Amino acid sequence: MAGWSEKILDIDLNTQTYKTYPLDMEMAHLFIGGRGLGARLLWDMVGPEVDPLSPENVLIFTNGPLTGTGYQTSNRFSVTTKSPLTGTVLDANSGGFWGMQFKKAGYDVMIIRGKSEKPIWIEIKNDAITFHDASELWGMRVFALTQKLGQNNNKRNVLCIGPAGENLSRIAAIMNDRERALARGGPGAVMGSKNLKAIVIEGKDRPEIEDRERFKFMLYETRKLLAASPLTSQALPEFGTVVMMNIVNNIGALATRNHQQTQFEGAEAISGEELTEKYLVKNSSCWACPIGCTRISRTEKVEGEGPEFESTWAFGAQCGIDNLPTIIEANTLCNDLGLDTISTGSTIACAMELSEKGYMDSDLRFGRADQLAPVIEAMAYRQDVGSDLADGSLRLATKYGHPELSMSAKGLEMPAYDPRGMQGQGLLYATSNRGGCHMRGNMLGPEVLGLPKLIDRFQVQGKSSFVILHQNSNAAIDSLVLCKFTNLGVADEYFARVLSAVTGIQYSTGDMIKVGERVWNLERLYNLREGFTRKDDTLPPRLLNEAPTDGPSQGWVVQLEPMLKEYYRGRVWDENGVPTPKKLAELGLANLM
């Protein structure tokens, strides 16, 4: 059927064997692909008894019906696993070229099970799967390895881990196409625990499209919309995602020095404008993306992709550092070592606060740009102080007796937006199924950018409705799989129509959002089965009790409790945050309870 290859590749590393079998198409219609399909498969395969770093955990790579079709930003793919950082269900998705190649190889899903006795890498050329010894590659960094294995953007694409993944850092990323990342929640550690260094893919099948005329029309209309939006046609291409630095700082929502303040006096020096003026070499883009938000930046020491807004914030405002070249170098170093930049930066910031307050014996201090590179290296190799930081801020802060200084939700470090200045964002972090994350719904649109229309960022009543809608919508987009930046210029209704054109199955906007709701509830069930409860739907005490003393968010803390109550009711969950039988039946999930 157009949209799906209808085929699963199932690889067992214990025996270095594989099999293929048909995708359950009823499941595919209910969960579409990407994140949704990954979550549904994980539910059956990895229960609460499984340690995330044991051979029993799995890596489930998925693409979606739109992947590789040529629709704008249809380059993305997902990995789903149980997170070694949070213990929750984890989906991370990434752009670049690898996802498109994965689709062309003729699979919707690739499951990696077990653990190889010694390091290996896998080469996939459609039906030809080859296991290679990776003993000599073990220890290599990402850039050199990617080149060695023959990365060629449109023909042969490399996905791998760096030293951080090998050393089982719980904030290790899986990297693809050299500098794209499946970053959050530690999937790189899961890959490292399986002694799997890389997966290289070459595909040759062009994805089918059921209604080419309608698809062409939607392609054209989407191009018009993206060209008309100043965000997707001007701001992102010109400044990259770092364009958000000054905007978020100006409204008093830029977390600073481990969330001790909500504005950073050095924001201008690390802004998108500064990056473009002084360090930008050229723009770049993922496959089939007309936006081109990717930066190629250069300092005296490095040249590479990025940095993105969140990475710039993590090493910048969050660490009190306003030295942009050092931030660019820290970002490049993380990409080369295979580390999640948000968690790395925020964990360093946590260590800086612990050290400044005398809880931890180290010389780490806010504002010390010179400390970034050495501590990042130490984290990837678990050396010296880095061994304490390699598993994220919550384990670090807990070790030193102050878990409240970890700026995380469910153990995942939060990104740049301080929710004291964006109430909806606070509810979003607290209820996110993979922890403190801005990609599981983002209130930046309605609370800051006015997309689709501006709502009061301090308003509490009714905010849960927006959070629920955006969570459901993002879960659907993650299941297609598309880049969420497309959604800055193109409404959900277009995605439903494109999905209909590609598959020949008629999806209304409501149908697509319903898929997102199904995915969200399934992920919730997964976390409940893992032992998470209502008390985990929370935020660091600082955000609930310590109001900023100046700036545009002065006097505000996150009003979580009333929003959470309204949220549970809106989701038709009980007062403990458990989906009701009625809701599960409506979503076709009743059989999972």
Next chain:
Amino acid sequence: MIDQRIYEMFCDIGRDLYTANMISSHGGNLSVRLGDRVVIKRRGAMLGNLKPNDLIETRLEKNDSGVALASTELLAHRTIYKMTPALAIVHCHPRMAIAFSLSRDEIVPVDNEASYLLKKIPVVTEEFASGTPEMANKVATALQNYKIIMLRGHGSFATGQTLDEAFFWTSTLEEACQIAFYAKLLNEPFIEYRKMSESYNKF
């Protein structure tokens, strides 16, 4: 207790609908969804001149005392919220759009703004065009695929995340109908300026 910001949004949009000639003195209605609750205009209240007690909060799924006071179209609003991702609804009586709805099954704009934003607006028919389950289902079903639709001879229903988004679609539709009307009056050959406009009716 309804948040002051929500009340002010109702007042702003209600007044604008009235001054834009899109409702009569007591016509039309607005609502927003707050989780499992709906805030809607009180029956008989004037959208152009709302007072604080003119907004009624009631439940989405079940009746409570609020329904005794709520707008006649509460059923339609509830059904739309249950069947679509809408968080806000604007229902009004845009005159030119109603006139167009009397003679066609869909309105396909000719102006750039509405072509770009709406592509086409379906027109649905229901004999009992106010407050009935039949009307509610028909309108909500159409809104699963479109953000604004016309109920023939009655008025428009538009959805959005906010009232001003739904109002935007409403005013765009009325503007499109006025432009189409003027173009018809001019009665001069139409010069197509939109690539792929032949596909709009398939949107």
